[in-house]
Amino acid sequence: MEGLKVWRLSSSIARPSNLRQLFGLGTSSGLVRCLDNGAAAANATNTRFPSRNRRASTSTSTSTNTSDREAVRAIRLKKVEQLRSKGTEPYGYKWDRSHSAKELQEIYKDLNNGEELDSESHHVSIAGRIVARRAFGKLAFLTLRDDSGTIQLYCEKERLLNDQFEQLKTLVDIGDILGASGSIKRTEKGELSVKVDSFSILTKSLLPLPDKFHGLTDIDKRYRQRYVDMIANPEVADIFRKRAKIMREIRKTVESRGFVEVETPVLQGAAGGAEARPFVTYHNSLGRDLYLRIATELHLKRMLVGGFEKVYEIGRIFRNEGISTRHNPEFTTIEMYEAYSDYQSMMDMAEEIVTQCALEVNGKLTIDYQGTEIQLQRPWRRETMHNLVKEVTGVDFTELEDDLKVAKDVVLKAVGLGLDSKDKSSIEACPSLGHLLNEVFEIFVEPKLLQPTFVLDYPIEISPLAKPHRRHAGLTERFELFICGRELANAFTELTDPLDQRARLEEQVRQHNKKRAEAVSVTDGTGEKKNIDEDSMYEVTLDDDFLTALEYGMPPASGMGLGIDRLVMLLTDSASIRDVIAFPVLKISQ
Amino acid sequence: MDSFVSEPRPASYETLSNNVLKRERRARERQVREEEKKKVTTNKIPENQRQQVANDDTMDPTQFLSNRIKSLALLKESGVNPYPHKFDISMSITEFIDKYRSLHVGEHVENTEISLAGRILNKRSSSSKLYFYDLHGNGAKIQVMADARHSDMDENEFCKYHSGVKRGDIVGICGFPGKSQRGELSIFPRSLVVLTPCLHMLPRHAITSNSDEAQSKKKTRNHSWTPGITRNPETYILRDQETRYRQRYLDLMLNSEVQKIFRTRAKIISYSRDFLDNLGFIEVETPAMTMTVGGAAARPFITHHNELDMKLYMRISPELYLKKLVVGGLDRVYEIGKVFRNEGMNLTHLPEFTMFEFYMAYADYNDLMDIIEKLLSGMVKELTGSHKIKYHGNGFDSEPVEIDFTPPFRRIDLIEEIESRANLSIPKDLSSETANKFLLEACEKFDVKCPAPHTTTRLLDKLVGHFLEETCINPTFIINHPEIMSPLAKWHRSKPGLTERFELFVNKRELCNAYTELNDPQVQRQRFAEQLKDRQLGDDEAMVLDESFCSCLEYGLPPTAGLGMGIDRLAMLLTDSPNVKEVILFPAMKPQD
DSSP: OHHHHHHHHHHHHOOGGGHHHHHHHHHHTTOOOOHHHHHHHHTSSOTTSTHHHHHTTTSSSOOOOHHHHHHHHHHHHHHHHHHHHTTOOSBOSOOOOSOOHHHHHHHTTTOOTTOEEOSGGGOEEEEEEEEEEEEOSSEEEEEEEOSSOEEEEEEETTTSOTTHHHHHHHHOOTTOEEEEEEEEEEOTTSOEEEEEEEEEEEEOOOSOOOOTTTTTOOHHHHHHTHHHHHHHOHHHHHHHHHHHHHHHHHHHHHHTTTOEEOOOOSEESSOOSSOSOOOEEEETTTTEEEEEOSOSHHHHHHHHHTTOSEEEEEEEEEOOOOOOSSOOSEEEEEEEEEETOOHHHHHHHHHHHHHHHHHHHHSSSEEEETTEEEEOOSSOEEEEHHHHHHHHHOOOGGGSOSOHHHHHHHHHHHHGGGOOHHHHHHHHTOOSHHHHHHHHIIIIIGGGOOSOEEEEOOBGGGOTTBOBOSSSTTBBSEEEEEETTEEEEEEEEBOOOHHHHHHHHHHHHHHHHHHHHHHHHHHHHHSSOTTTTGGGOSOOOOOHHHHHHHHHOOOSEEEEEEEHHHHHHHHTTOSSGGGTSSSOOOOOOO | OHHHHHSOOOTTOOOOOHHHHHHHHHHHHHHHHHHHHHHHHHHOOOTTHHHHHHHHHHSOHHHHHHHHHHHHHHHHHTTOOSSOSOOOOSSOHHHHHHHHTTOOTTOBOTTOOEEEEEEEEEEEEEETTEEEEEEEETTEEEEEEEETTTSSSOHHHHHHHHHHOOTTOEEEEEEEEEEOTTOOEEEEEEEEEEEEOOOSOOOOOSSOOOSHHHHHHHHHHSOOOOTTSOOOGGGSSSOOHHHHHHTHHHHHHHOHHHHHHHHHHHHHHHHHHHHHHHTTOEEOOOOSEESSOOSSOSOOOEEEETTTTEEEEEOSOSHHHHHHHHHTTOOEEEEEEEEEOOOOOOSSOOSEEEEEEEEEETOOHHHHHHHHHHHHHHHHHHHHSSSEEEEOTTOTTSOOEEEEOOSSOEEEEHHHHHHHHHTOOOOSOTTSHHHHHHHHHHHHHTTOOOOSOOOHHHHHHHHIIIIIGGGOSSOEEEEOOBGGGOTTBOBOSSSTTBBSEEEEEETTEEEEEEEEBOOOHHHHHHHHHHHHHHHHTTOTTSOOOOHHHHHHHTTOOOSEEEEEEEHHHHHHHHTTOSSGGGGSSSOOOOOOO
16 A cells, blocks of 8 residues: 555645645655656646636636646557557456455455465456556556555566566556556555566556546536546545445335336326426427426326336436536436325335435444434334424414415514515415415425424325325325435325316416416516526426326325435435436536 | 424324224225215115116216216215225235135135235126126236125125226225135125226226136136247237327236236346346446437437526437446446437337446456356246247237247357358458448349448448348347447457447347447547548438547546347347337327327
8 A cells, every 4th residue: 555655645745836846755755656647646637628727716726737738648648659569459358357456455354464475376366547656676566446445566577577567667657557467465564465477558548647635626527527536536436336235225125025116208298297397308200399207106106007006116307407416407216106005104115215225325324414413213203294383483374264364474473583585575475375384394394304304294285196184184195204404205195086186287287377477477578587487487288198097096005206316415425416426417617 | 403303292193003094994984884875775776786787888988987977976075085095905916816825615714804905807796795806906816706795784785885886996805715616716805995996997808708607717718928928919908009008007907918018027127237236236327318429329309408508418328428437447337227319119119218238347248248148048047937938029910939048149250241141252441442332232232222321331231131130030149340330349359440349139139239348549539530421421320529438538448348238129029029119118109199
């Protein structure tokens, strides 16, 4: 690990302003960092992204230097030629690995300092990217990193064939991908190493790697060139490994309960199952507009009508809405539906899924999310929306009369002081008591729900696909799961009555069209306020086929949608959804 | 915050325990019975019950619908919810069959109480006190023998209630298991509740039989379908293809094999996942909407993000993004996901389909041939019990072919094989004018049609189709494609002008496409430049340069091999489906007139 230490040391000392100094420091202390690696550090950013220049003043990175980067590239391209002229292909075809770095660290963890194992049975072969190197007269140390971890390559001149040692010194750069084989040795300093017999340049890298701490402070670039981020910060790759584990664990959990995975269409004639602005596209040969799905709900329910009793789909959902640390236009959800059950059983399912994933990824149920300790031990709090609102605001909605105006006055009187004007106007805009309750809930209660909480029994006005509550008029059998103030899951006892469903969807379309008409008239009136409520300018149509399916009969059922990106954020302590999506949508750079 | 959390739960809200639910259900059932009783006494028309069963069959569907809506309205008016919230089932129909299939003929287990639920797809009555139903759920079926003597209801109530139960209704049953005198495994209900009424008349089989006996005879005739053997959709209850695809729920409901098709599809996917997971691969997700198009040659769907005011394309392949992740240090990645191509629809193509792609660092195309052989032969064996499957490769009208997945699969070299089959000697420099002329003449000579533009790539592709693909019934690797046909594949280590690529063909169709990945950024740029030439000649399937991908390669992609496989096509083979719409739940359809 010597090499890596140097690399780290240099990074921790260096500040953007003295990277040149660092390079000098390196040589004076006997390190041989290739010229282009010095440049690499200095040149951690590049001009490929014009935005960099504009932001240089606020960024911690150095200003860019295209010529350095291009110089590095030119030097390395020359090395590519040199290698080829010697009959060595700088882009190899394959490499047989006997071990990963981590496996070696595991197997030989008890090897003593200075000990060597030279017999045939300890001959190993590994491959990975060179992330650090130091070369002396007849000795060189390289740090090689693979998928699993790092290991040192211990290279002695006399052990290598012909001019391989010279090649190593002159033609191998940090960033190159090498295959190496040799025996095992732990250095006097305690670094487990492969004592190299032979190596092969498998891929010659042309561009310098950014320095670990400085190169990728530009967040925008980290997302745009995720692969560079991953090379420079191995813990970034870990998030995606954990994401894969979480997906696997979710599947395992639901499949062990007999759920079958299905795939429903992304491109649809009408986008339903949620209230959101859809993406529109055009199919040339059908000659028609198609919408990208905004939910999988309506198709999965058709599966229940068709006789499947437990189905799920993990898939991409698309919503044509703004981007933020919590929103990406495409995101991944699991939606699941179970015949003959109700929302109570879905609460158990949500607990089961989240705790299983937490155990798989973190090994424990007490986790830290952005400085808050979250207790995932079951059972989680289950509380009605009415009670939560009463608890936090003192307003008891069960005691309010049906008069919306009076209700708003009561609410504003109770909580008005703490309101900003935006919240105030959204409260005033509520078209029904149900909306009002939900608005108050979102403003005052949501942010306080840090520990896992099932919020139960949503108003019917905002739950068009949920079954009316079996005991409380005006409410539905619906819950949302909140953790850290964020909605993680949404579930209902599903509405199975086709007549009720039709009425509710028709009402939804009517409301939407009303809003749209208002927006249009505002636009017409002033001619300027084009942006006003553009949110509602899309069309909402009735999914008649879904209603027909319900008429054929859907068994009593419950269903749940759970946001996988948000679950991954929670379990990997990631602040932004962009940290858990490999290639998030970004604004056009410029 | 802590006090907020630790505050005891208000007593006003109680979570619904099972007992409460049961109580509720009983109360509801009681209520239903009372309501029914009321109606019986007020309406006093119990005698035409038997007729009603017959009437339902002949009734006009619109009349049927409006009758049912009326009766629902009546129920709701009287305070009964015709759509109960929940029904506790103690086991699934499949579990019931497994547990009680070994009962003797005539044996009843009256001291057990079991609750089941499902959809009624057949109703027969031999008297007003005895009704037979076929109860279907999750792909299995049992008989319900509703005898007034076993029911909690009195005889009048029983007659009334059962005469109102229609074919298509979803019901919940509490009762005991037994076998009928005819040996049919049955549940004998003590109570039966309609959970969801079916408002429409269900389509019926052309030949309907009402007796218990005829039913069991039919069952022995219809062997149950399993993957690898042939199907015959002509025998389905619902045969109209348009209806089957447009209203898949009816297809699934009425044609019992169809559920199995989709269960098989799920197994194909989970087998593939497990296989790669066991080799240390991780599953990743790359964007479905991107700012550039790449990784394949196809026309993309275009959409627009409003707030960002940005044009976005639906992906036509995840390839370039997956390679970026390998550059980032994830050595073994895969993705199973939707891919979109804005092209015409036919028996094998739909605008969205499911692609399975994996990338493996330090491996080459030879390794992938071994891996995919293992994956496919293992999967076929696991799903069908054998390596050989029967497939109506030429449509249901023709004889099925046998396809043998026993490894190793045949491997044929693309150029060599065309040369030997056509007795040609194709010029080595395929990018030359001479080669183009030579191939054009060859196509004319063998009457191989190739519409313009006559790029060398297109001409070769037609010759491959004519001479090679036709011979590939059993899985066959066609290997070593020319560079000009394969802009993302690495040049062959020993054969100039060719690449290390293979396509796996089964039943004359491409199932997989794989190569040792091109990882030399300079060569990659050149290849894109050559593609541009073809594009300028009018080949709009030629690939477009992706600068962000080339610059990614400059950071160094390790030697890597990658493979793409069409999940839908594999599902077609294993479910004897000559039409891709058979294996996609809700396929894109032309708008109805």
